[in-house]
Amino acid sequence: MRKLFMPLLIVFMIIMAACGNNNANNTAQQESSTTTEPExxxxxxxxxxxxxxxxxxxxxxxxxxxxxxxxxxxxxxxxxxxxxxxxxxxxxxxxxxxxxxxxxxxxxxxxxxxxxxxxxxxxxxxxxxxxxxxxxxxxxxxxxxxxxxxxxxxxxKEAEAQDWVNDFKARAKQAGQDVKAKHGDDVTVTVIEHYAKQMAVFGNNWGRGTEVIYQEMGLGMTDKVAEMALADGYYALSVEVLPEYAGDFIVLSDDGSDNSFKDTDTYKNIPAVSKGHVIEANAADFFFNDPITLEFQLQLFIDGFLGK
CATH class of the missing domain: 3.40.50.1980 (Nitrogenase molybdenum iron protein domain)
Known part of the structure; x- marks a missing residue:
């Protein structure tokens, strides 16, 4: 009788162990299915x-x-x-x-x-x-x-994007306050692009650093730029009339193909130019308004406006 009992006991123990493993596997699968993100x-x-x-x-x-x-x-x-x-x-x-x-x-x-x-x-x-x-x-x-x-x-990655936005707005606002403290509350900035022998001034939402300068830093534009470029985002012009649009500072992006306009008396005699208040950038690096470009623009403006 004892000889018969021992094999039965062993079989019973094997069956119970197998059931335990199956239950553990099922539980693990269920937990995995509840924590895995949908495809x-x-x-x-x-x-x-x-x-x-x-x-x-x-x-x-x-x-x-x-x-x-x-x-x-x-x-x-x-x-x-x-x-x-x-x-x-x-x-x-x-x-x-x-x-x-x-x-x-x-x-x-x-x-x-x-x-x-x-x-x-x-x-x-x-x-x-x-x-x-x-x-x-x-x-x-x-x-x-x-x-x-x-x-x-x-x-x-919505939360990550929102966190960056909140941080960027705070840093840009502070930079704007610092610029006004140094150059006056009514300081004006004109954003110009010279590209493929064309020239344009920009409003407040057309890349080229306009969003940072006007929207986040809160700096002003000249009345002439507001009149001609604010509605459409940009306004094409010639160097001959540029003095009518130029503010206390100029942000100039160009492709470097033809900078002969910089040698003209018209350009040299613009007060912002003669005072060295021109912040220059490569046009291709200034087209967009994404976080990578915006971070570059903000640092360039901090350095250019504040001498840091």
């Missing part, structure tokens, strides 16, 4: 709800204006257009990224993106939507900081 989430785009990756890993950027937003949030980018590559501020993050265009549908397909970000005016949108979830934004439909938060929401 896709619904994003409320300007064109309605769209299923997008919860954590995109291969993003194609068909609109250069938003490239810096995505890069600043450390989201992997596999394709961008040539305008974005022109900014030296993005160089390190884009060194291994393919250059594509809105006309290169096959090139985008070969990159196997899991998310495409484009402008509402991008060509071939319907074809791109067949490749991957495609989100479009209309330029200036949102202000530049709200746009960053919105892109953060798209890529699952």
């Amino acid at each position: 896709f989430v619904t994003y409320e785009s300007e064109n309605g709800p769209i299923k997008v990756p919860a954590k995109p890993e291969r993003v194609v950027m068909l609109s250069s204006g938003y490239v810096g937003n995505v890069l600043a949030l450390d989201v992997p980018v596999v394709g961008v257009d040539s305008w974005a590559v022109g900014s030296s501020l993005f160089a390190d993050k884009l060194k291994d990224v393919a250059i594509i265009s809105e006309d290169d549908v096959e090139g985008v397909l070969n990159l196997e993106p899991d998310l495409i970000i484009a402008s509402s005016t991008t060509a071939n949108l319907e074809k791109f939507k067949e490749i991957a979830p495609t989100i479009t934004y209309t330029y200036n439909a949102l202000d530049y900081l709200s746009q960053h938060v919105e892109i953060g929401k798209l890529v699952g």
Whole structure:
């Protein structure tokens, strides 16, 4: 009897151990399923709800204006257009990224993106939507900081985007107060771009540092700039009439192709120029208003206005 009992006891113990392991495995699987993020989430785009990756890993950027937003949030980018590559501020993050265009549908397909970000005016949108979830934004439909938060929401990093916005606004506001303390509350700044033998002055929301200077730092523009450039964002002009638009300081971005205008008496005799109140930058680094570009612009302005 004892000989029969021992094998039965061993079998019983094996069965109980197996059941315990199964229960443990089931519990672990259940806990894992409740903590794992969903593969896709619904994003409320300007064109309605769209299923997008919860954590995109291969993003194609068909609109250069938003490239810096995505890069600043450390989201992997596999394709961008040539305008974005022109900014030296993005160089390190884009060194291994393919250059594509809105006309290169096959090139985008070969990159196997899991998310495409484009402008509402991008060509071939319907074809791109067949490749991957495609989100479009209309330029200036949102202000530049709200746009960053919105892109953060798209890529699952809304809180991180909002934290940066709050911090940037505080630092830029303080910088503006410091500039006014040194140069007066009514100090004016004119933002000029010289590019491909063309010249323009800018309002308060067209990149080139305008958002930082006018919106966040709270510095003023001249009446002439407000009259001609504020509504449309920019106003093309010639160097001959530039003195009518120039403020106490000039922020000048250019491509370096032809700087002969700097040798003219008209330019040299502008008070801001003769006093050395000109802050210069490479035009390609000044186009955009994403966090990477904005951080560069803010530091340039702090150095230029305050001599730091």
